[in-house]
Structure formats: C-alpha cells, structure tokens
Amino acid sequence: MCNLKGFNLKGFNLRRVNLSGANLRGADLDGADLVGANLTGTDLRGANLRDADLSNIKYDESTVWPQGFKP
Secondary structure (H helix, E strand, O other): OOEOOOOEOOOOEOOOOEOOOOEOOOOEOOOOEOOOOEOOOOEOOOOEOOOOEOOOOEOOOOOEOOOOOOO
8 A cells, every 4th residue: 555645746647657555644735637547445535636637537435535425
C-alpha cells in the first residue's frame, strides 16, 4: 500500500497509475491527470480533487471519497 497522505500532487500526471489501496487522505490533487487510474480501495478523505481529470477511473465500493464528492 502506498502512503501519500497529505502529499502535494497538484497537476501531476497520474494517468493509468495503480493507486489501489493507497492512502491519499488530505492530498492535493487539484488539476491532476488521473485518467484511467485504478482507485479501488483508495482512501481520498479530505483530498482536493478540484479540476482533477477522473475520466475512465476504476473504483469500487471500498474507495473512500471526500465528503460530499460523487464520482
């Protein structure tokens, strides 16, 4: 499992990256390219997903999204 809690990933190219089970709590993903990324089981509580491109991502019921966020 990858621990990126609180990391600044603003604008990063994370296209098709396997982030399955990663801890991204509080990470700044503003403007990040997550096209096709695997987010199954990823913890995104408190993450900033503003302007992130989430096209064609893979996620499941174990993916934890920021409060109020709907993929």
